[in-house]
Structures are given as C-alpha cells and as structure tokens.
Amino acid sequence: EAGVTQFPSHSVIEKGQTVTLRCDPISGHDNLYWYRRVMGKEIKFLLHFVKESKQDESGMPNNRFLAERTGGTYSTLKVQPAELEDSGVYFCASSHGQSRATGELFFGEGSRLTVL
Amino acid sequence: AQKITQTQPGMFVQEKEAVTLDCTYDTSDPSYGLFWYKQPSSGEMIFLIYQGSYDQQNATEGRYSLNFQKARKSANLVISASQLGDSAMYFCAPRAGNNRKLIWGLGTSLAVNP
Numbered sequence: 001e002a003g004v005t006q007f008p009s010h011s012v013i014e015k016g017q018t019v020t021l022r023c024d025p026i027s028g029h030d031n032l033y034w035y036r037r038v039m040g041k042e043i044k045f046l047l048h049f050v051k052e053s054k055q056d057e058s059g060m061p062n063n064r065f066l067a068e069r070t071g072g073t074y075s076t077l078k079v080q081p082a083e084l085e086d087s088g089v090y091f092c093a094s095s096h097g098q099s100r101a102t103g104e105l106f107f108g109e110g111s112r113l114t115v116l
Numbered sequence: 117a118q119k120i121t122q123t124q125p126g127m128f129v130q131e132k133e134a135v136t137l138d139c140t141y142d143t144s145d146p147s148y149g150l151f152w153y154k155q156p157s158s159g160e161m162i163f164l165i166y167q168g169s170y171d172q173q174n175a176t177e178g179r180y181s182l183n184f185q186k187a188r189k190s191a192n193l194v195i196s197a198s199q200l201g202d203s204a205m206y207f208c209a210p211r212a213g214n215n216r217k218l219i220w221g222l223g224t225s226l227a228v229n230p
Contacts, residue, residue, distance in 0.1 A: 003160075033217070035218075035220075041222070042120070042220045043209075043218075044220070045217045045218065048217060056217060089159070091161065093161070104151075104163050105151075105163070105218065106163070107153070107160060108160065109158060109159040110159045110160075
C-alpha cells in the first residue's frame with residue numbers, strides 16, 4: 001500500500017512568487033492534515049480536511065495560503081504571494097475516517113519550501 | 117492553549133543501552149491521547165506509540181514504552197536496547213478530545229553511538 005506522498009520534495013522560489021504543494025493521502029483516508037515546521041520552532045497545525053470539506057482551518061497563517069481537496073482525494077496548498085517567513089517544511093498527514101483506537105496519522109516526507 | 121515541553125534538545129546513547137526522552141504537556145482537557153513520532157533524516161514522520169489518558173497501563177510497543185504519569189502530565193518515551201537506526205528526531209504530540217489535531221513539541225534529537 002502506498003503511503004502519503006508529497007510533491008515537490010523541495011521548492012526554492014523568490015519572494016512574491018507562487019508555489020503549490022501537493023499531497024496524495026493514503027487511499028481511503030478521509031482525514032487529511034497540513035502541518036508546517038519553521039526552522040527552530042514547533043510543528044504547527046495548518047488545517048484539516050474531512051473528505052473535501054475543511055473541518056478546521058484555524059491554523060492557516062493568513063489569506064495568502066489556500067488549501068483545496070478536490071473530490072476528497074489529493075490536496076493542494078498554494079502560497080501566493082510567498083513571503084520569506086513562509087519558508088519551512090510542510091507536512092501532510094492522513095488518517096482513517098472511522099476511528100481506529102488511536103486515530104494514528106500517517107505522514108508524508110514533507111515539502112521543503114525556501115523563499116529567497 | 118496546550119503546551120508541550122521536550123526539555124532535551126539533544127541526547128546521546130550508546131548502542132544497546134536504554135534511553136529516556138522527556139515530555140511534559142499542559143492541557144485542561146480531561147480526555148486526551150499522547151503520540152510519539154520519530155523523524156529520521158529522510159524526513160518522514162513515523163508513528164511509534166500511543167497512550168490514552170484513561171489507559172490504566174503504560175503503553176508498550178516492542179522496544180518502545182511510555183512512562184506515563186498523568187498527575188504530573190508527563191509521558192516520557194523509553195527506548196530499550198538502542199540501535200543505530202534509532203538515531204532521529206523524536207516528537208511528543210498530544211491530541212485532546214475528538215479533535216485529531218496534534219500539538220507538537222520542539223523535539224529531541226537522539227544520536228546512538230556504536
């Protein structure tokens with residue numbers, strides 16, 4: 001079974017440009033999460049999809065960030081226009097819709113974003 | 117707001133020895149779960165072990181076990197018989213109630229020496 005996959009693994013862009021990160025969750029996982037780790041700081045929650053609906057987007061930093069999950073499958077996270085402070089590693093995670101005992105999240109390897 | 121403290125930014129352990137990674141948390145929720153994840157150099161977050169706040173016994177999963185002290189709000193990870201492949205970042209992450217949102221600590225970097 002394929003795990004959570006993220007693309008690109010690393011993106012380097014200039015301030016003001018646009019970047020779109022993609023996450024393909026494990027097939028059948030209704031829950032999809034985006035997290036971000038800025039260097040030297042804790043991993044922070046960004047948002048949570050249940051199927052195609054945004055369940056919780058309280059962690060989205062500002063309106064330069066737009067997340068979508070078309071048809072409840074893969075998700076994209078667009079940053080437009082990118083700023084220097086957006087640099088970090090963006091993690092995607094997925095979990096089963098029906099609760100396993102632990103509600104374990106399966107993570108991708110992350111997309112590293114560098115804004116110059 | 118929840119806060120997680122991992123007091124050890126870096127730890128060293130000799131291969132085959134045991135090591136304890138500390139984690140304390142601050143939550144007012146009566147029901148919560150605690151996760152530990154490992155992040156090797158490849159970047160992927162790997163689930164290690166889970167402890168429910170109402171679980172009567174400390175969680176164990178192979179070489180991993182939790183020293184869960186609910187009154188102290190601590191959930192230290194114990195790795196027994198360390199292996200070179202255990203070298204990685206380790207994160208403690210509580211989750212409160214039905215919200216599957218995890219709150220993360222800064223992590224502890226573990227290096228296993230041969």
